[in-house]
Amino acid sequence: MRLALARYAQLARRLIPLSPDGRTAVHEWQECGELIARPPSDGEVHYVWSFLLWGSVMDPGIRRQLRKGWGLCERHAWTLLSVEAAFRPHFPHASTLVYQDLMERAWQAFRLVGPLKGERVRHALRERAPCIMCSIGYGPESRGTASPGVLEQGRDVTSLRRFAEATRPWWEPAVCGICSESGNPTRCRRHLRQELAGNAGGRRFEDAGNLVWRISAHVSRFARSFRWEFRGSDTDEDRAALISAVGWCSGWRPLLSIVESGQRERGKADT
Numbered sequence: 001m002r003l004a005l006a007r008y009a010q011l012a013r014r015l016i017p018l019s020p021d022g023r024t025a026v027h028e029w030q031e032c033g034e035l036i037a038r039p040p041s042d043g044e045v046h047y048v049w050s051f052l053l054w055g056s057v058m059d060p061g062i063r064r065q066l067r068k069g070w071g072l073c074e075r076h077a078w079t080l081l082s083v084e085a086a087f088r089p090h091f092p093h094a095s096t097l098v099y100q101d102l103m104e105r106a107w108q109a110f111r112l113v114g115p116l117k118g119e120r121v122r123h124a125l126r127e128r129a130p131c132i133m134c135s136i137g138y139g140p141e142s143r144g145t146a147s148p149g150v151l152e153q154g155r156d157v158t159s160l161r162r163f164a165e166a167t168r169p170w171w172e173p174a175v176c177g178i179c180s181e182s183g184n185p186t187r188c189r190r191h192l193r194q195e196l197a198g199n200a201g202g203r204r205f206e207d208a209g210n211l212v213w214r215i216s217a218h219v220s221r222f223a224r225s226f227r228w229e230f231r232g233s234d235t236d237e238d239r240a241a242l243i244s245a246v247g248w249c250s251g252w253r254p255l256l257s258i259v260e261s262g263q264r265e266r267g268k269a270d271t
């Protein structure tokens with residue numbers, strides 16, 4: 001498996017130059033939640049378009065790394081969804097399958113029984129692998145060699161913004177209060193882990209489990225609606241669960257910056 005992943009990374013590196021000076025600066029941008037100031041680069045779009053959206057997320061080695069890392073880092077988790085939404089606005093199939101799997105695993109973690117439950121959940125929710133895209137070396141400066149039309153369409157966040165705006169009432173209660181600096185008591189996975197480190201159990205822990213259960217149930221319904229016999233059965237709440245799942249696993253800042261930029265643009269247009 002390790003060999004397959006190494007070959008995969010080698011192929012991705014050969015096809016797509018990493019940065020103008022060829023350096024690999026892993027994780028430099030991970031704390032930068034902003035996809036508006038630094039939109040998906042040509043390399044990031046090319047990678048998602050060429051690899052993740054066309055079968056790679058079904059590769060067992062890739063799926064295993066995604067599970068271990070709870071998806072991708074904050075920037076790349078939203079890059080994946082944004083690029084997929086740009087090409088498949090009504091059918092974000094790859095992202096939905098990835099997050100259906102991750103949220104089921106998260107829900108299993110909360111169903112642990114026995115003593116020290118909070119600490120054991122905290123342990124289960126840790127990252128055991130780095131972000132695939134960061135580990136290959138993709139970042140805001142990466143170059144890509146897809147056609148100009150593909151790159152332009154892929155870096156456009158409008159489709160994700162529309163998707164988020166249409167489903168906002170259902171994902172907004174799931175926004176992490178620390179990511180959003182809003183005071184909301186809800187927490188994403190990373191911030192929940194930080195809090196559980198100091199205070200395992202309690203009301204907040206139960207609320208976190210209920211949130212994970214709701215997201216998991218609705219994102220599963222959304223995934224099911226891609227099957228022919230269930231087509232059209234998904235609701236806005238089911239679609240919103242995909243947004244909530246990405247935010248819960250990786251953090252909310254890029255999505256919030258995209259939604260806020262839309263509000264700013266509308267504000268300018270109104271004045």
Ligand SMILES: [Zn+2]
Nearest residue numbers: 073076131134
């Ligand atoms: Zn990353």
Ligand SMILES: [Zn+2]
Nearest residue numbers: 176179188191
């Ligand atoms: Zn958070």
